[in-house]
Structure formats: structure tokens, C-alpha cells
């Protein structure tokens with residue numbers, strides 16, 4: 420893999436993925452780490468000063484009118500060989516404990532806009548660069564060495580695992596992300612682009628909270644291992660961080 424683009428790298432899983440990919444034995448030549456307020460993303464800025472491979476780009480994933488110009492900036496970095504891997508990681512959880520009576524249209528719409536519409540439209544904007552990478556690596560196996568889109572979903576987006584309810588807005592947004600992943604995987608298969616959705620585990624980040632199961636370092640290291648193992652059998656799949664298959 421020569422190039423990767425990750426959204427939401429100011430903190431949490433996105434930042435840790437940047438750290439671990441930078442230190443990887445097969446580190447990509449270009450790691451495009453996006454965040455909505457680069458001036459406030461101090462840890463990311465410090466890291467990028469130490470590693471020339473990291474390119475910090477400003478992106479609010481819900482600023483849809485900026486995506487065309489953003490894609491041009493990405494092209495300026497990766498050039499004619501295109502983009503190998505897009506990781507749609509940025510996300511919001513909304514009010515985790517809200518009951519039906521508490522729900523507000525604007526809050527639900529904001530979650531859906533960030534977690535579902537944004538990954539779809541960023542994929543749309545970057546598909547020409549992913550196609551370039553796929554054709555540049557035409558003889559490579561399907562996977563991140565060719566071209567791939569990994570949508571960071573959630574186990575809470577699994578309908579069959581929804582045995583206790585709650586997390587309004589968030590569950591729906593990730594279930595919708597999952598089914599759009601499947602549709603996009605069908606559409607882009609002929610281009611040699613792998614498209615799948617991945618649950619990072621319950622992770623100790625600002626979103627996951629202190630009680631979560633996994634450290635961010637462990638989750639990201641498992642995710643990175645899984646990324647390097649992706650192949651044609653994972654086209655349209657829903658996996659968790661360690662590569663095991665999740666129910667829809």
C-alpha cells in the first residue's frame with residue numbers, strides 16, 4: 420500500500436491508526452490524515468512534524484460542498500498512482516441514553532449526516548483516485564495493495580445483535596452505513612476496489628468512554644493487522660477489529 424487517507428484523525432481511533440501505520444514495517448509512503456480543526460489537533464501536528472509521510476488536511480466530512488476541492492488536494496499529494504485506501508473513520512455518537520420521547524429531528528439528522536451520508540459522499544469524491552490506484556496495480560490481488568474502502572462502523576449497527584435497544588440515531592446511522600457499504604461493494608467490484616465495513620470493538624476513546632473493553636492501541640493494532648489481510652473474500656463484508664465476521 421502506497422497511500423492511505425483516514426478521516427477524523429484529531430483523536431481516538433483515527434489518530435492511533437495514523438501512529439501505527441506510520442510505524443508499520445510496510446508503512447505507506449503517503450498517510451493523509453484529515454481533521455476538521457488542524458490547528459487544534461496538537462498530537463497529530465506533533466506526529467506529522469516527525470514523519471514526512473503524514474499529510475494533515477482539513478476536512479469537515481459534513482461540509483459536502485468542499486469535497487470536490489478536497490479530492491483535488493488529495494490528488495496533488497498521491498499523484499497519478501491514485502489512492503490505495505480510504506478509511507471513513509470520523510463519526511459521532513449523539514446522546515447514548517436518550518429515550519424515544521427525547522429524540523429531536525435535528526440531532527438524529529446530524530448523526531445520519533456525519534456517520535452515513537458523509538462516508539458515501541467522500542467515497543463518491545475519491546472514487547476516481549481509488550480507480551486510478553486499482554488500475555495502476557491491476558495485477559495485484561484485491562485488497563489494500565490495490566484499492567480499498569474501509570468504513571468504520573459499529574457492532575451497534577448490527578440489527579441482529581440489537582438485543583437491548585438504545586443508542587438512537589447512532590445504531591440507525593451505522594446500520595445504514597453497513598447496507599450502503601454492501602451496495603457500493605457491488606458497484607465498485609468490477610473496478611477492482613474492495614469495499615467493507617469494520618467494527619473497531621468497544622474502545623476507550625472519548626466516544627467509547629473509560630469503561631470500554633479495549634485500549635485504543637490494541638484496537639488499532641488489530642485493525643492494522645486485519646487491513647493487511649483483506650482479500651477478495653472480504654468484498655462487502657462486515658468484520659470486527661480482529662477480522663472475525665459480524666452478523667448484519
Ligand SMILES: NC(=O)c1ccc[n+]([C@@H]2O[C@H](COP(=O)([O-])OP(=O)(O)OC[C@H]3O[C@@H](n4cnc5c(N)ncnc54)[C@H](OP(=O)(O)O)[C@@H]3O)[C@@H](O)[C@H]2O)c1
Nearest residue numbers: 427429430431432479480509510573621622624625626627
Ligand atoms: N470508541 C468505540 O467504542 C467505538 C465503537 C464502535 C465504533 N466506533 C467508531 O469508530 C470511529 C472513531 O471513533 P472514536 O472512538 O475514535 O471517537 P472519538 O474519539 O470521539 O473521535 C471521533 C473523531 O471523529 C471526528 N469527527 C466527528 N465529526 C466530524 C466531522 N463532521 N468532520 C470531521 N471529523 C469529525 C472527531 O473530530 P473532532 O476532534 O474535530 O471532534 C474525532 O477525530 C467512529 O466512526 C465511531 O463511530 C467507535
